[in-house]
Amino acid sequence: MAIYVTSDAHGHVRALDEALSKISLTSDDTLYVLGDMIDRGPDPVGVIKLVRSLPNAHVLKGNHEQIMLDAIIGQDPLDAETWDINGGWTTREQLNDMEFEAYEELVRWMATLPLYAVAETDERSYLLVHAGIQTEAARAFLLEHGVDCADGAGAVDADRELLQQMLAVQSSDDLLWIRHGYWDASTGLLSAEGNGPVVVSGHTPTVSLGRYCEVGGLAGLDEESGRGRIVRLGGEDTAGVPDRIDIDCAAATGSEFGRVGILRLDDGAEFYANIRPGE
Structure with a gap:
């Protein structure tokens, strides 16, 4: 009964399938996919x-x-031009080849996708979003509802329902797009002892994290493969426990740096599949 999280496959279905084969997902497990399934890569509909x-x-x-x-x-x-600029031609071409009923059903399904989820392991809650959260707004909401995160207290007393309510009032633009103001500062949601919720997101390829925060040299690259890897940030004031985890392993960059990564929340295990040349 494990909980897995992945994000930003960006049309690389072969690599996603390979990464999934390494976790042997069963009907007792749960997988969260944090968006950006489409665009750039060769098979977004796949x-x-x-x-x-x-x-x-x-x-x-x-x-x-x-x-x-x-x-x-x-x-x-x-909007159509914006889609093309962001690599949407691969998705558009595949959608145009679909039967209308299947195309319409896919678009309707995509329009209903939520912007956030809260997953719980035995140890803690995880706030799952595509890009990140506006942390000041998050702490202000929690304070209004009786959870004061200040002075190292963190959001230890926030239950799942309250965390979901907090995410529900976040700006959709922040949940989908935020970088500056999120990656470069602690969330303040963890206590000094490392208890409380951790935010897991994608959107920002880990090979590019240095543009938005201090991650130390080539922290976004796996030393052995030279490719994107899952990166944990924070922990300096929270007993070594990171408060933000970036799981966008740069699949959108292609075979030079790209991988699809999957994180198991229960124990922090990581699983990867490389983007191959020509994909």
């Missing part, structure tokens, strides 16, 4: 079909899914 075929898979909307929806059902003619 990624969607694979994800939807999995037992107990919970899918969140990423900024690329939102860009696609804006281009298809939005009113701004510039």
Whole structure:
């Protein structure tokens, strides 16, 4: 009964399938997919079909899914151009080849995807979002509801329902797009003893984290493979426990740096599959 999280496959269905084969997902396990299934890579619709075929898979909307929806059902003619600029041509071409009923069903399904989830292990809660959270707003909401995170107390007393309510009032733009103001500062949700909720997100390729925070040299690259890896941030004031985890392993960059990564929340185990040349 394990809980797994992955994100940002960006059309690389072969690598996602390989990574999934390493965890041997069963009907007793839960998999959270934190968006950006589509665009850039060669088979975005294949990624969607694979994800939807999995037992107990919970899918969140990423900024690329939102860009696609804006281009298809939005009113701004510039939305289609924005989609192309962000690698949407691979998705558009595959959608155009679908039967209308299947196309319509896929778009309707994608439009209903949630922006957040809260997963719980025996040890703690995990806040799952595509990009990150606005931490000041999160702490202010919790304070209004009786949970004071100040002075190293953290959000230890916030139960799952309250954490879900807090995420529900976050800006959708932040949940889908935030980088500055999230990666470069502690969330304040962990106590000095390392207890409380941890945020897990994708969106920012770990090979690019140095643009948004101090991660130390090439921390976003796996030393052995030279590819993107899962990165944990924080811990300096929380007994070594990181308060943010980035699981975007740069699949969108292709075969030079890219991998699909999967994180098991129960014990922190990591599983990877490389993007191959030509993918």
